[in-house]
Amino acid sequence: MPEQLLIPPEGEKIQLKDYDPDYTEGLDKDEAKTLEEGFERRLAELQDMLYAQSMKSLLVVFQAMDAGGKDGAIKKVFDSVNPQGVRAANFKVPTPIELGHDFLWRIHQQVPQKGYIGIFNRSHYEDVLVVRVNEIVPRSVWEKRFDMINEFERLLAENNTAILKFYLHISKDEQRERLQARLDDPEKRWKFSVGDLPVRERWDDYMTAYEDVFSRCNTPYAPWHIVPANKKWYRDLVITRAIVEKMESMGLAYPEPDFDYATVVIPK
Amino acid sequence: MPEQLLIPPEGEKIQLKDYDPDYTEGLDKDEAKTLEEGFERRLAELQDMLYAQSMKSLLVVFQAMDAGGKDGAIKKVFDSVNPQGVRAANFKVPTPIELGHDFLWRIHQQVPQKGYIGIFNRSHYEDVLVVRVNEIVPRSVWEKRFDMINEFERLLAENNTAILKFYLHISKDEQRERLQARLDDPEKRWKFSVGDLPVRERWDDYMTAYEDVFSRCNTPYAPWHIVPANKKWYRDLVITRAIVEKMESMGLAYPEPDFDYATVVIPK
Numbered sequence: 001m002p003e004q005l006l007i008p009p010e011g012e013k014i015q016l017k018d019y020d021p022d023y024t025e026g027l028d029k030d031e032a033k034t035l036e037e038g039f040e041r042r043l044a045e046l047q048d049m050l051y052a053q054s055m056k057s058l059l060v061v062f063q064a065m066d067a068g069g070k071d072g073a074i075k076k077v078f079d080s081v082n083p084q085g086v087r088a089a090n091f092k093v094p095t096p097i098e099l100g101h102d103f104l105w106r107i108h109q110q111v112p113q114k115g116y117i118g119i120f121n122r123s124h125y126e127d128v129l130v131v132r133v134n135e136i137v138p139r140s141v142w143e144k145r146f147d148m149i150n151e152f153e154r155l156l157a158e159n160n161t162a163i164l165k166f167y168l169h170i171s172k173d174e175q176r177e178r179l180q181a182r183l184d185d186p187e188k189r190w191k192f193s194v195g196d197l198p199v200r201e202r203w204d205d206y207m208t209a210y211e212d213v214f215s216r217c218n219t220p221y222a223p224w225h226i227v228p229a230n231k232k233w234y235r236d237l238v239i240t241r242a243i244v245e246k247m248e249s250m251g252l253a254y255p256e257p258d259f260d261y262a263t264v265v266i267p268k
Numbered sequence: 269m270p271e272q273l274l275i276p277p278e279g280e281k282i283q284l285k286d287y288d289p290d291y292t293e294g295l296d297k298d299e300a301k302t303l304e305e306g307f308e309r310r311l312a313e314l315q316d317m318l319y320a321q322s323m324k325s326l327l328v329v330f331q332a333m334d335a336g337g338k339d340g341a342i343k344k345v346f347d348s349v350n351p352q353g354v355r356a357a358n359f360k361v362p363t364p365i366e367l368g369h370d371f372l373w374r375i376h377q378q379v380p381q382k383g384y385i386g387i388f389n390r391s392h393y394e395d396v397l398v399v400r401v402n403e404i405v406p407r408s409v410w411e412k413r414f415d416m417i418n419e420f421e422r423l424l425a426e427n428n429t430a431i432l433k434f435y436l437h438i439s440k441d442e443q444r445e446r447l448q449a450r451l452d453d454p455e456k457r458w459k460f461s462v463g464d465l466p467v468r469e470r471w472d473d474y475m476t477a478y479e480d481v482f483s484r485c486n487t488p489y490a491p492w493h494i495v496p497a498n499k500k501w502y503r504d505l506v507i508t509r510a511i512v513e514k515m516e517s518m519g520l521a522y523p524e525p526d527f528d529y530a531t532v533v534i535p536k
Contacts, residue, residue: 048455052455052459053458071350071352074352075350075351075352079348080347081351082339082343083343083346083349083354083356084339084342084358084387084389087355088351090352119352176534176535176536179534183529183534186522187316187522189522190321190523190525191320192525192529192532194527197532197534197535200535254454254457256457257457257460259462261451261460264460264462266444266447266448266451266465267444268444
């Protein structure tokens with residue numbers, strides 16, 4: 001993993017303006033795509049072992065500003081993976097029943113079971129991002145959530161769930177171009193929401209909120225990755241590679257049968 | 269859809285021995301694969317519209333004898349589909365909590381929400397198949413379930429869920445070869461269960477139970493397809509094609525925005 005993509009350990013302050021959303025570690029599009037496809041193939045193999053072994057799980061969290069590329073990245077990165085071993089959860093505005101519980105209640109229900117990859121499109125981090133920026137709860141409430149999140153993620157990690165968190169980092173100019181492209185394309189227009197514009201106006205507040213997330217919740221057991229995401233092909237490479245590197249370290253293997261398979265005879 | 273694959277309307281008796289598991293409608297492997305890939309690409313487009321429109325859903329049910337190819341078919345057919353719009357449910361031996369409810373309770377929880385494709389790997393049909401063959405409940409109980417299933421599926425269909433049901437039809441000889449292949453391949457051995465052998469011994473009883481399913485639960489709103497499945501490449505073509513044909517008839521389209529998009533200006 002190149003230096004540029006790493007976040008300093010928990011507790012250290014970072015500034016998102018120090019992270020270049022156009023960074024590509026010197027690769028061009030074709031090189032990146034070739035590399036990405038190799039990692040994708042390996043990801044499919046590793047997922048098959050994860051599912052077969054059924055002892056561990058992987059949780060992949062995606063956060064980004066609007067048009068940051070969460071949908072596109074999820075589609076591309078998990079292209080080759082068996083849909084049977086993957087569950088994507090899309091966290092939207094909480095329902096009344098969800099709001100009747102603590103903020104982690106609906107999240108906990110969607111964590112991946114053993115053998116599965118869980119994908120979070122947005123996540124519990126919204127409760128220290130949009131909730132903070134829009135002052136939906138007072139500071140005294142959201143302030144406590146960083147520690148709650150760390151403890152929750154530790155619970156998962158200590159119960160054999162590997163966790164990777166990706167922030168798809170685009171520039172404000174890139175967002176404008178992508179929102180305009182959505183408006184211009186009849187097949188993408190449904191993705192555009194006028195509600196995205198007031199969020200864009202609070203860009204700097206969101207950056208500050210994200211910076212706090214990275215300094216408070218970047219733990220060894222659930223690290224954040226700041227993914228340079230202006231170039232979609234580089235973004236997909238960074239994510240696929242990080243997932244593969246993580247899974248290679250999980251001790252995945254096809255399980256040995258608990259019977260003597262050499263003596264089994266299948267009757268006519 | 270060739271004649272061979274159609275089941276006569278509800279109420280008519282069929283015999284599975286009249287259905288050739290080696291049938292390929294005269295296609296060879298390369299021809300079938302080329303056709304299948306075309307349908308797969310179209311399926312990805314249709315799924316994107318289904319998700320964008322978010323008014324209808326599709327439920328695809330898979331049933332088969334062990335090694336019939338459910339896992340392989342799901343992996344191949346939904347290869348190109350965005351994992352975000354698909355949810356696969358794998359119904360295993362019911363848990364105590366599930367057994368504390370009616371047999372459709374756990375099924376209902378997994379039906380696809382609007383915009384989604386739901387995949388059932390096994391289903392409520394197990395409650396008139398394995399439950400019947402193993403006499404887990406008396407005939408007086410499972411007999412009533414055919415009507416209950418039809419009414420349940422009608423509820424879904426009338427609430428904008430299209431339903432397709434696939435029985436992957438392999439021969440008893442093909443099953444033996446595939447079970448043996450699982451034993452012989454270290455990467456597939458985990459799929460072999462010694463519990464599959466007693467099930468194989470009841471092959472004829474299962475065929476009778478399946479025949480009753482097809483004559484009692486083949487409704488216009490939730491039709492069964494008997495998929496010749498000895499040849500995996502033909503099986504995948506039949507399923508992908510049937511799904512695409514169904515989705516083409518669902519009136520899917522990208523939604524029109526509810527605001528005047530031409531006047532929207534995205535601020536700097």
